[in-house]
Amino acid sequence: QKEVEQNSGPLSVPEGAIASLNCTYSDRGSQSFFWYRQYSGKSPELIMSIYSNGDKEDGRFTAQLNKASQYVSLLIRDSQPSDSATYLCAVFSGTYKYIFGTGTRLKVLA
């Protein structure tokens, strides 16, 4: 089992729809959870961090964390073509390492 798992996609959604990106992790000692966005050929850029169970909203983005289920998700409301990118889930594990998933490629169709 991979330490951080994501569906590689592509996930295609129409413009204006909600995009839902999911991530599961294996280390129950994980402390912090991050979503990074990476455009092709560019470096990952942090868009959301979440540390406790529940929802955290920032503009069109909502991160959800459920530590009991070892699950973290990212919702993007009113998706725009400019949101098309690869979204990386990262977990700061109990071994003091950031572990990344493979990323989910999102395509927002105009």
Add this chain to the structure above:
Amino acid sequence: EAGVTQFPSHSVIEKGQTVTLRCDPISGHDNLYWYRRVMGKEIKFLLHFVKESKQDESGMPNNRFLAERTGGTYSTLKVQPAELEDSGVYFCASSQGDSGELFFGEGSRLTVL
């Protein structure tokens, strides 16, 4: 303030040659990480410096890879001799605290022919 900078942005070398990648973290960031992304795979941890000390180098693939961070400022990652499977994008990232935001550099793309 300057972000994390990496050099070179792209390097093309032949198998058996040596390449040295450099990373300048954000000033004041004690934590410096090297990651590698091979085509189609996840970003993989290589190693972690806290100031000039190697905190964790469990991700280093083999002894052909050598990382240094003299003086706790910039870091270098040397690959000697390079093999075909070393091709990929090498990212450097820095952070201030232990579990805070990672700031990534643009990456150094290594192509080994």
